Amino acid sequence: MLKIITATAKELLLLLRDRTGLLVLFLMPAILVVIITLVQENVMELTGQKKTQVLLLDLDQGDLGRSLQTQLKTGNLELVVWDEKQKDMAAIQAAVAGGDYQVGIVIPKDASSRFKDAASRLFQQGKGTENPPDSMTTPLHLFIDPGIMAGLRSGVTAQLQMALTVMSQEAKITILSKTLQEAMTSLHVPPEAAPLDSSRLPALFGQPLLTLTENPNSTQTTITSYKPVQQNVPAWALFGMFFTAIPIAGSILQERNSGIWVRLMALPVSPLVLFAGKAVAYMGVCLCQFLLITLIGAFLFPLLGLPAFTIAMNLPAVLLTVLFSSLAACGYGIFLGLICNSYEQASTVGATSVVAAAAIGGVMVPVYAMPHIMQRLSIISPLNWGLTAFQDLLLRGYSLSAILNDLGRLLLFFAVCALFSWKLAKRQQ
Amino acid sequence: MNPDNSSLPEPGPDCADYAICARSLVKRYKNAADPALNNLSLDVRQGEFFGLLGPNGAGKTTAISILTGLFPPDSGTARIMGMIFRESEHEIKQILGLVPQNIGLYDKLTARENLTFFGKLCGISGKKLTERIEQGLEFARLTDHARQPVATFSTGMKRRLNLAVGLINDPQVLVLDEPCVGIDAQSRNLIHEQLTAINQRGTTILYTTHYMEEAQELCTRIGIIDNGRLVEEGPPAALLQQSGMYNLEELFLHLTGKELRDS
Numbered sequence: 225m226l227k228i229i230t231a232t233a234k235e236l237l238l239l240l241r242d243r244t245g246l247l248v249l250f251l252m253p254a255i256l257v258v259i260i261t262l263v264q265e266n267v268m269e270l271t272g273q274k275k276t277q278v279l280l281l282d283l284d285q286g287d288l289g290r291s292l293q294t295q296l297k298t299g300n301l302e303l304v305v306w307d308e309k310q311k312d313m314a315a316i317q318a319a320v321a322g323g324d325y326q327v328g329i330v331i332p333k334d335a336s337s338r339f340k341d342a343a344s345r346l347f348q349q350g351k352g353t354e355n356p357p358d359s360m361t362t363p364l365h366l367f368i369d370p371g372i373m374a375g376l377r378s379g380v381t382a383q384l385q386m387a388l389t390v391m392s393q394e395a396k397i398t399i400l401s402k403t404l405q406e407a408m409t410s411l412h413v414p415p416e417a418a419p420l421d422s423s424r425l426p427a428l429f430g431q432p433l434l435t436l437t438e439n440p441n442s443t444q445t446t447i448t449s450y451k452p453v454q455q456n457v458p459a460w461a462l463f464g465m466f467f468t469a470i471p472i473a474g475s476i477l478q479e480r481n482s483g484i485w486v487r488l489m490a491l492p493v494s495p496l497v498l499f500a501g502k503a504v505a506y507m508g509v510c511l512c513q514f515l516l517i518t519l520i521g522a523f524l525f526p527l528l529g530l531p532a533f534t535i536a537m538n539l540p541a542v543l544l545t546v547l548f549s550s551l552a553a554c555g556y557g558i559f560l561g562l563i564c565n566s567y568e569q570a571s572t573v574g575a576t577s578v579v580a581a582a583a584i585g586g587v588m589v590p591v592y593a594m595p596h597i598m599q600r601l602s603i604i605s606p607l608n609w610g611l612t613a614f615q616d617l618l619l620r621g622y623s624l625s626a627i628l629n630d631l632g633r634l635l636l637f638f639a640v641c642a643l644f645s646w647k648l649a650k651r652q653q
Numbered sequence: 654m655n656p657d658n659s660s661l662p663e664p665g666p667d668c669a670d671y672a673i674c675a676r677s678l679v680k681r682y683k684n685a686a687d688p689a690l691n692n693l694s695l696d697v698r699q700g701e702f703f704g705l706l707g708p709n710g711a712g713k714t715t716a717i718s719i720l721t722g723l724f725p726p727d728s729g730t731a732r733i734m735g736m737i738f739r740e741s742e743h744e745i746k747q748i749l750g751l752v753p754q755n756i757g758l759y760d761k762l763t764a765r766e767n768l769t770f771f772g773k774l775c776g777i778s779g780k781k782l783t784e785r786i787e788q789g790l791e792f793a794r795l796t797d798h799a800r801q802p803v804a805t806f807s808t809g810m811k812r813r814l815n816l817a818v819g820l821i822n823d824p825q826v827l828v829l830d831e832p833c834v835g836i837d838a839q840s841r842n843l844i845h846e847q848l849t850a851i852n853q854r855g856t857t858i859l860y861t862t863h864y865m866e867e868a869q870e871l872c873t874r875i876g877i878i879d880n881g882r883l884v885e886e887g888p889p890a891a892l893l894q895q896s897g898m899y900n901l902e903e904l905f906l907h908l909t910g911k912e913l914r915d916s
Contacts, residue, residue: 230773234759234766241761241802483757487818490721492746493774 227493231501238475239505245471249509250516253464257456257517261530264452276380279328279367281306281316286336288362288391292329295387301327301380313365320367327380328367338362343395347403364388397429457521457533458545458614459587462607464517465510465550466578469557472506473570476561495649499642503554510550538617541624545617548634549610555641556606562648581605586612609633671732672826672857673697673720678729680715680881689715690726691881697859697874699734702852704872704889705861706901708909712881713861714754714830720859721751721828733826747776750824754831756815760804764795764814767803768821775822789817792847809840816844820851827851828859833867845871865901875901879909 239246278301282289285308296303304325306316316328342360366384368377408418415421479485488498521533535542557574564570582588584598585607591599602608613627613634620626675695681688690712697703707713719726722738722745730737733745758767768786777785790796793813803811816832829848833841848871852858862868868875869889876886885892889901898904 226778227774227776230770234762234770237766238759238761483753483755483815484759485757486718486723486753486755487751487757487771488774489723490746490749490751491771491774492743492776 227497228500228504231498232504235475235502235505236508239471239509246509249464249468249471250513252467253460253513253517254520256463257460257520258524258528260460261452261456261521261525262528264456276300276327276376277302277304277325278380278384279304279306279316279319279325280331281308281311281313281328282331283308283313283333284331284335286334288336288339289331291391291394292331292387295390296383299383299387301383317367320369323369323371326369326372326376329384330365330367332363332365335362335364339395343392343399346396347399393429453521453525453531453533454618455590455615457517458618459611461514461517461546462549462610462614463578463582463587464513465546465610466553466556466581466607467575468506468509468513468550469553469560469578470571470574472502472554472557473561473564473574474567475502476558477564477567477570480561481566489649496642496646499558499645502558503551506554506557507547507550510553511546514546535618538621538623541617541627542614544624544631545610545613545627548631548638549606549613551638552606552610552634552641555638555645558645559641559648562645578607581607584608585610606634606637609637670698671696672699672701672734673703673859674732674735675716675720676730678716678719678726678731680712680719680724680726688727688881690719690729693729693878693881693883695876695883695886697857699857700852700855702848702858702871702873703860704868704875705859705878706863706865706868706875707861707878711878711909713878715881716878717751717828717830717859717861721749722746747822748825750819750822750827752816752819752827752829752832754834756811758803758811758814758818761802763800763802764790764793764806765799767814767818771818772821777822785821785823789814789821792820793817794843809836812836813840813844816847824856826857826859830861831863832860833862833864841867869901877904877909884909 278296280289280293280303282305293303293305313330316330319325320328339362342362346360366381368380408415479488489495518533518535522535523532526532560570560574564573582605584594584602585591585605586594586602587607591602591608594602609630613630616622616626616630673695674697675693678690678693678695679688680690693712693716695705695716705713705716718724719731720733722742725738734748736745738745759770762770765786768789769782772782772785787796790799793810793816795810795814795817798806798810803814806814812832812834816829819827819829833844836844845867848858848860860868860872872889874886874888875892876883878884885904887895892904893899893901896904896907898907
């Protein structure tokens, strides 16, 4: 144990003396987490996970426009209403085509009266046997930026379509209610003898009979929606942690390529003790990295207009995940230091493998957004195990028991790396 | 002269009188045409200053690596103070000191920190460690530079500290692999003086070098190794007398040939 402490102290001393290296270790994930989160905030808007701005030009200025605005108030669209006296349809078309706005909607002049008229005529035609002609519909003009993602396009059109359907239904029910009332009056049916109060029809039709319940079996009281901050802070902290594999490998290669390794192997100390010293020292670095990135998420992000990162729930489990992830990263670094022959080799192999593991692990793009084959591949990435554990804790609100599998995988990865490293060290002697 | 080293007498049941006792060591590296060690037998008595000489690729470093337990031989046995690595690796390493050819020091640590680190790994602590560190610094004449990082040292200072670190555990057997490469005459002279003093205090020294005059000056006995075999051994003066050569370099070239050894 004393020898592990000695080896750890030496590693920490060497790290502290290499200020440039230390700065890179902390600066790199810190810069990445800020940039990527800022970028992803915008991506969230583009993918419809944040309110999307929709331009509205109401040339009609009637009930239809007011009703549409009321309907969209509760949805995920933010209406930007243009003044019809200053703008026309060409302007809205140009704004969308130029990429200033992704969606624009124009309510043509006299659309409200045409709409009401069409609704009235619909019930008059209801007496006949023929279907109502298409010319009865009132066209609203929609402009969509061809560059927007398919998911956002369908999300926006679905919300608009839903609003229009509800407005059409309301108009029909209003006419139906009025028609029924007129019929009962003409038949001299006293109001108390009528089977239903026709004036209450709109309210009755508005009563939902089917509802969607989200995650009915969840023990959570509130379901947290996806937030890039909660995803990015642990994801890029993990990325930074696994990048420490390169300086660990570098420190081993420096020893191997000088007389230090030969001297160490001739001392009454096992290579495993030396590896343990390195692992403990760099796990400390990883913990500090996570702390720094957490502080950036909690205090710097709000200053940049981003939501603050919160870690309040299940802190011990989060720290355990950090610990196991850093253990896996250190194991990989030690293995890298023994399998490579030069620092150049280790930095190239290390950087490439960590970036690849981060990519397939879901650090850069969520796993569910990947092709099926990549989704299946993602389970071999240690970064995926760490990230899944973090997401389970921070996004899904699960407890420690839910992440035990992922922690076990990280521990096993470390054990396998340590075993191979020990074998390699013995062989290289 | 005794070129056939396989006829060396068996030195007692446990090589008890010998600090180093190697018998029929064979080591063949992967993809190498010839073995690095080809039935090498070598004895170094306790308290002896033994010089191991040989051209490049003769097998000196392989022999040292086996004798310090860095790797095992393919066949044959090596005993240090009567113990073999397979059975007593930890005990042997406690009494063994190695000074590698490449400087085995952390550049970013100071002289004192290097001595402290390697001393603690040898299991030394407390007052004993402090004493050994001071002795090491004094030995290397680096007391005034104890707080300086090794990176700022000259090659001579690094070589002296490299040697001091090899002595931190006060070894009974000290193995030095070309400890004076690339240093000035002053540092070399100091190292020679210090090694002689250590040897006189009873430490057995196994020393490899390419400098013949160094071997002649320091060693009580030398062994010349070539192609993985010991081709000659004995006290330098006796070898010169027997061979009729003027100096060790002449004898060395006579035994190992003048052909360049670039591989």
